[in-house]
Amino acid sequence: MKNQDTPVQSTPLLELKDMRVAFKSTTGTVEAVRGINLTVYPGQSVAIVGESGSGKSTAAMAVLGLLPGTGEVTGGQIFFDGKDITQYSEKEMQGLRGSHIGLVPQDPMSNLNPVWRIGTQIKESLKANNVVPGSEMHERVSQLLEEAGLPDAERRSKQYPHEFSGGMRQRALIAMGLAARPKLLIADEPTSALDVTVQKRILDHLESLTHQLGTAVLFITHDLGLAAERAEHLVVMHRGRIVESGPSLDILRDPQHPYTKRLVKAAPSLASARIRSALEEGVETEELMAGAANLAEAEEVIRVEGLTKVFDVRGAKGDKKHLKAVDNVSFGLRKGSTLALVGESGSGKSTVANMVLNLLDPTEGKVFYKGTDLSTLNNKQLFDMRRNLQVVFQNPYGSLDPMYSIFRCIEEPLKLHKIGSRKERENRVAELLDMVSMPRSTMRRYPNELSGGQRQRIAIARALALDPEVIVLDEAVSALDVLVQNQIITLLAELQERLQLSYLFITHDLAVVRQTADEVVVMQHGKMVEKGTADQIFNDPQEAYTRDLIDSVPGLGIELGTGL
Template sequence: MSENPTQPTGIDAPTTQPAAASPTGSPTAQEPLVVMRDVNVEFTSSTGTVHAVRDVNLTIYPGQSVAIVGESGSGKSTTAMALIGLLPGTGKVTSGSIKFQGQEIAGADERTMVKLRGAEIGLVPQDPMSNLNPVWRIGTQIAESLRANNIDTSGNTDAAVAELLGHAGLPDAKRRAKQYPHEFSGGMRQRALIAMGLAAKPSLLIADEPTSALDVTVQKQILDHLGDLTKELGTAVLFITHDLGLAAERAEHLIVMHRGRIVESGPSLEILRDPQHPYTKRLVQAAPSLASARITTALREGKTTEDVFTHHDGLDSREDVIRVEHLTKQFPIRGAKGAKSQVTAVDDVSFSLVQGTTLALVGESGSGKSTVANMVLNLLEPTSGNIFYKGTDLTTLGREELFAMRRNLQVVFQNPYGSLDPMYSIYRCIEEPLAVHRIGNKKSRQTRVAELLDMVAMPRSAMRRYPNELSGGQRQRIAIARALALNPEVLVLDEAVSALDVLVQHQILQLLAELQDELDLSYLFITHDLAVVRQTADEVIVMQQGKLVERGTTAELFDHPQQEYTANLINSVPGLGIDLWSADSSV
């Protein structure tokens, strides 16, 4: 990168770049691969002009790995799309220069950009399911990318496709090429997109949140493999991400964007250890993976777990609010017969949630953790086993008794955009549970909604607005307010912060901690993010393929995991191995 290393914000005019590392690691003087100077991007909307990117300067050298970080709306993806000429809608580069391999491409015609895309600049988009055609076989789609980039397959396209898929880490590539996207897991689909992005051996690969939808262990496998492939090919990589831990671990150089501007730029570890801009400091402070890294570093330096953990003490002296005994859930497989006619999603799971504490249920996708949560909430009926709420067996209750019991058990779902009715005002969204349970009159319910908005730090004026007028973090606050309307004792948080930007995620986690202390709430936290677990949970249960494989306090589990599976989950947290001990004391 060519931003001035002596200038903390890295946004001034370019200065001389030291010799960049070649793909083999030896310093060599190289010409820049990408040079963006004073680039501005604007979008035209019905309400006027939106300045999405302002005066951006960046340089990428051959073989270099660079990450742009920032929250949603910061301009990081827009910057990358301006480089590849794929700005959506009315977006256009209004001023500035973009040079690729010395060629000016700002304002280039579509024919020029088509020649560059794929062949010289590859792209791995964020969501693999929406970026693969669901009615085309995987092999057909990769063959199409080979043809589009004029890659010679010597008449044997099937073999070339299988070779690419194999190179991307997919076993049994010939058979996999004949399958459809829905037959692939998320990690497999992402590998297919990486194969397509690297098919033409481009000079630059743009990876736009390439693993944000994946489990932490799959994420690590994908990024490890991507790193190996790009190093082998000498490809430069531009990561677009909001995960500072991932950025620091995978990129040599870090660019921090905020409200369309670059506010800080420099070597990754230097920025993480000594951030200069207030926004960067907030990002570093809020990132769960870096908080986990700070804990690890502190423990390595001789501090005790009591020094760095702030979880509840005296768990043994508290009563169980939820107790699950030998819970099993089987689902029928359509068309199958005999012993293979059912799949066991949850297999003989037992645990308890202590009053006023947080119990985290962790594991990869398909481990059964969400199925357990749905049975605790009585949204699924167990095949066998029992669920007790304060000694009452929920599996024996009738319909009316269960309806009354639901007041004590509420849920906050993962997607803040899908969990609120878009046709309801915010007032009606929060008031609905009160009306359904016939609590109070209209005036008392208005008072209660106002109290709940205060509780989640939202202005009372928000009750007149609609979900589409709120940000993701604001919607999640409303979802929490709605869940608290009936004064529950237990909240089931099903990936409740995983869809949020790191700063918003941090705010929601702080809010949940404050509400727990104030209201003595008990949380059943369903997540695959062990970095968040380390910050928030008192106890942890690890699930694998429907079985409970390990449990313990958070400190015990992270300090001394007993199962290799648990150790792999912990070691896969991005940025966990970064030594932040020399960081500024404010971080």
């Protein structure tokens, strides 16, 4: 955690004075940023927090002169290093970007050119900012990659983006953002696509690097826990306006604005911190004790025994020809409960889920549904079995067919299993929309007309269509803003209680696990390293890897006020 009392110089590095940004559309002008005031001092770290559409990224892009489409600054001033840059020409802005204000963008895959080597892309940013003479360029590229925490920089610089993991790509973008030693670095959701442990390593690294270079950082994020842990000062945006700002811990412990209160309540890492402090104070409620006893008595709906999956690696020889993605994993999912399968990317958790769903055949081991070995079923029996096992995927944008109306998306499984007449199916779809708190009129709309959270509700409605007993939730809330995420988690809990559903929750987000899971299985490199109840795993983790995962949750260590 950064020191809250970092001494700052009295002259601001960046100052927004009553800045307004608007976008022109066919129907008129839409104001995205409505007169905000913001100050960042040299060497200071400030975070702008808010959900999608709050105007936080638009504000940052206005500073860089990179507003998309018809966006323009329509009022107020932007001072950088004492100069008003609002009226700068494109050429003057180019002179400022990179060399004075760096950017680490959100999505490393779409911000790196897939056909250029990583080293070439860093060279380009050095050239664009006239940072070093040509003769020193090669050496500087290696130095920047090493600085960004990529060992073996010489070899790495010759590789292409697809040969890098998400975390490595993000490090390459940090190298580019800091290449010209800017005075201000804008980090726009820099780690939202990454696992918590990778996220922590990258943010730790970014913090020490910017501290060393004396760079000020402006974080843009929807994760309050992360913002509070990484920035001295918080600015909360809602619908284009700043609703609250001040020292991070003050805002977390005593939020004043109703919107900030909602954000603090909804942030999974902070909810986890509240659970942790309640347990540390010995608040072992009777309810908790009774819950644990009921869980032990509940029947197992899914039993996984010695599950192993080996993939053949194309083009590899010898030992590397086979990849053991899952190695001897066993666990049971009890009726009406949630079992979380946790681990970093590549730990094998999604492969396990695909074997449970019978989308992949195990190399060894068995999956039982209520005592029936799935490998003994013929195609017809498997098809019938599928009704009991449904899935909700991570990306609500990719899992619904954009050509289908919402009605057709939800009706499809009913039609496939030849359930009911057209009228009966229509009634069932209406009933399912009610269940997920969506208006019935939604059935005439299409996925692209809905927000991410609304689409995820539709995906849940579709998963419920056939009255399943088990739902596999594969990173089902990780693509969503905290407030929306919180609504979906609450909805899933209500549906579980009402319909006695069993959830197999696949996730890398331990903060969400703390809120939702009854039991936890921790996976690393295909192996199961630890399992137990959520309380056991969080309060007394046995393995260093599990401790590392828990300690990486942003904001989990923050002590909150008692009023929340």
